[in-house]
Amino acid sequence: MNTSFKPLSNKTIVVTGGNGLLGKAFIEDIKNKGGIGISLDISHPTNFELNQIHADVTTENSISKVINEISQQYGNIDGWVNNAYPRTKDWGTDFLNLTEESLKTNVDLQMNSYILCCKEIIKHMLDNKVKGSIVNIASIYGIVGNDFTIYEGTDMKIPAPYSAIKGGVINFSRFLASRFGADEIRINAVSPGGIFDNQPPSFVKEYERKVPMKRMGNPNDIAPAVSFLLSDQAGYITGQNLAVDGGWTSI
Ligand SMILES: NC(=O)c1ccc[n+]([C@@H]2O[C@H](COP(=O)([O-])OP(=O)(O)OC[C@H]3O[C@@H](n4cnc5c(N)ncnc54)[C@H](O)[C@@H]3O)[C@@H](O)[C@H]2O)c1
Numbered sequence: 287m288n289t290s291f292k293p294l295s296n297k298t299i300v301v302t303g304g305n306g307l308l309g310k311a312f313i314e315d316i317k318n319k320g321g322i323g324i325s326l327d328i329s330h331p332t333n334f335e336l337n338q339i340h341a342d343v344t345t346e347n348s349i350s351k352v353i354n355e356i357s358q359q360y361g362n363i364d365g366w367v368n369n370a371y372p373r374t375k376d377w378g379t380d381f382l383n384l385t386e387e388s389l390k391t392n393v394d395l396q397m398n399s400y401i402l403c404c405k406e407i408i409k410h411m412l413d414n415k416v417k418g419s420i421v422n423i424a425s426i427y428g429i430v431g432n433d434f435t436i437y438e439g440t441d442m443k444i445p446a447p448y449s450a451i452k453g454g455v456i457n458f459s460r461f462l463a464s465r466f467g468a469d470e471i472r473i474n475a476v477s478p479g480g481i482f483d484n485q486p487p488s489f490v491k492e493y494e495r496k497v498p499m500k501r502m503g504n505p506n507d508i509a510p511a512v513s514f515l516l517s518d519q520a521g522y523i524t525g526q527n528l529a530v531d532g533g534w535t536s537i
Contacts, residue, residue: 309369328341
């Protein structure tokens with residue numbers, strides 16, 4: 287067996303929100319699998335030596351500009367992971383107190399930014415005849431409703447628009463898969479379960495009690511699934527939503 291096989295060799299892959307909890311693990315896994323993982327994030331400056339680019343995914347101009355910059359610096363872009371998580375200060379407001387402005391702004395920041403990034407990167411792939419792969423990071427809450435009992439006794443916030451946004455991301459990935467299948471551009475979603483991030487102990491205990499695999503996820507559980515869908519090994523997989531959730535959505 288060839289143990290040095292690297293499934294992402296010669297692939298240049300952009301991860302939006304690459305400086306966050308999940309994004310850092312995605313970049314690391316892409317690198318370990320032979321690819322160039324470029325973090326596109328609003329929270330760090332541009333540094334090509336570190337494969338980091340400063341950009342705001344919520345403005346279409348910024349995305350098209352940055353795609354040009356990246357392709358000048360690195361050549362064609364083979365993969366793109368929509369993962370950034372912009373949100374308003376009042377994100378998490380209870381549904382009954384949700385304002386029209388907050389709802390519209392978060393749908394715009396989170397869902398519409400994914401859609402506009404897809405448009406710009408697909409144009410790049412079509413123009414350069416790249417048989418590319420796009421992975422849209424969704425969530426278990428784009429598949430099932432929340433179990434509100436696990437939050438009892440904590441002040442954790444449960445943002446109502448999240449389910450709509452992530453459900454939209456999953457089905458929009460199917461639309462794109464169908465639209466661009468003939469161009470051999472693949473579009474899939476990955477839906478992580480809850481990732482351990484020092485949440486209140488009572489929440490963690492309740493989450494672990496309920497989830498079939500009896501533990502919360504960690505970023506390294508999610509990253510290999512993303513890398514797989516970015517690789518040619520997933521060359522006949524498109525329009526799918528891969529739940530990486532310890533079985534949360536299986537019950
Ligand atoms: N953490 C979880 O438990 C979990 C579970 C399921 C799904 N997800 C999804 O995974 C994705 C990543 O989540 P996370 O927990 O790593 O979030 P995070 O907050 O740790 O990281 C998000 C990153 O996005 C960047 N960002 C924010 N606004 C931006 C903008 N306008 N332009 C560019 N970059 C911007 C931030 O700087 C940050 O580095 C999100 O889409 C989230 O919904 C997370």
